[in-house]
Amino acid sequence: MTHLALQAVTKRFGAAHAVDNVDLAIPDGKLVCFLGPSGCGKTTLLRMIAGLEMPSAGSITFAGRDITHTPANQRDFGMVFQSLALFPHMTVAENIAYPLKLRKTPRAEQTRRVTELLELIQLPHMAERPVTQLSGGQRQRVAIARAIASSPKLLLLDEPLSALDAKLREAMQVEIRLLQQRLGITTIMVTHDQREAMTMADVIVVMEKGRIAQVGKPLDIYRDPVSEFVADFIGLGNILPVTCDERGGVNLPGGMPITVASPVRASGAAGDLRLLIRPEDVHVRTGVGAGVAAPRANCLPGTVTFIRDVGASLEATIDCAAFTLTAATTPRETPGLALGMPVLAELPVHACKLIAARTKAAVH
């Protein structure tokens, strides 16, 4: 059963549609990521769920109850803001106890809960510190503790990690994810960082221009994106314009035929198509002479023009005359790979996906 459901939720700011006709069901106990570039409406959607913005149209139901117009203070959700919004005039304990104080929890119970939460976020003995004296990561944890203090049914996170440096950010991603799984709390997180979404989410909702572009498990979206936009936004990808001939064959730029796994997606057969192949699916074969003919299908001759070798992984740019490919491998798998070397790039059939090209004009 799904607790939170959005039906045709729309938010207009003047003539602009910040969120346009969004239908979505949030499964219980999962971590759902709203992912998209800035201005795609993900934060507005989260704020409507929190009750901080009212939808222009559509409805939001929670546990079978219509909460579309319920004020934020009666929804009983927890939220962590991008700026954290910890109250600077209160101590750590006062901040965490604030939602309990509002619920008139007995003082002893408040103290017990604050101690318990401080243990949970691994900041015991910090209760009496002013929040202004905490480090970035500590403030982050206090904000989360405060958001879950009253045991809300839903936790909302609005880009909560954006203020942290890269290393701390990665550590906090794991920490939040483990905490979420331990508490089993339904969580919605907004982020523009696809890596963060892939790390943390059970379900990713990719948004584009106020609409949902795709909903699915992180790997499903990565492996099988529905559009060029999603393919481009999630992970790195070689996206090549392709043409279809009348016999149903697919040709790469330069006229080279290529065999693909999926047939053209039902809808956009007539529209512009793109071939997607992820860099790690491109196999680089070395030890071939210049100008050798491709021994089998989907093998493209090319020249290595750039190598990014960072030790653990290796990324090679291969110039195939009409287009370039990026291949991801490891230094161990491709020893002796050098600039200017002629190689064969093999594109396994199962990894070649046809997707619809990005539409140029805006939807509205």
Next chain:
Amino acid sequence: MSTQGQSVSMLPMRLPSTLPGRLGKVTTLLATVVLFLAALPILTMIAMSFSASDTLEFPPHAYSLQWYRAAWHTFVSPDANSALSMGTALGTSLMVAVSTMLIATLVSVPAAYALSRYRFRGKPAVEQLVALPLVYPLVMLGLSLLLVFNVLPVELGMFRLIIAHVILALPFTVKNCAASVASIGPEFEEAACVMGASPRRAMIDVVLPLMRPGILAGMLFAFIISFNEFTVTFFLYSIDTMTLPVWLYSRTVSSLDPTVFSFAVFIVAIDFALIWLLEKLIGDEGVAL
């Protein structure tokens, strides 16, 4: 040739050390002149208050505490020809200043909140009106208020002064409060609301405590403005509601002796104490009221 080329290439390296130095000298000179001019009245006043002369001779040829003694006598036992003692005037001034401070603050906090958080019809007009007393000729303001108050059917008494002072203090209180609201950011209230606070509760628990520096600054500004106000008060006071500056002036007119300077030193000391308090309260966030 080569030395010239060298000096040209050296120039960018020299610029930072020489130019600011020269600028620094000019700045120091200007600052000294301005600060001297700013301090001149106070220095004169202090020098005169210690004068041993019976007249307003400047600079005094000898120094004594006689005018402080005279001032103290006036304060504790007003002479018969003085219609009003300084103590009464001081009491009136304090009453008016405290009332002005409280009323101006009570009006400014919600006004500043509305001005910096909401869009509404006539907002620019309200902003202009609040700032208007800053550019209004004070004599005209006093005269206008006098005309209006005189046609009112009720006798306002001290409230004539309080109303006038609130008008004069509002630009400062609203500005200080608005700056503090603007620095808070709406997410603090939103956070409180999501946690279950009603908008009123969020205001009391979060917004007001965070506005504290601005509110305190506004309060002290209001107090100081009211306590020192002369021009407008001069039009509106009555014999029962004479404030300290007006009392000082009337004394200067009736009997020109350096006693007034002794009083003035006392008033300036109060002002300085308040300004010191202001900086103490706002400069150091750790101080709790």
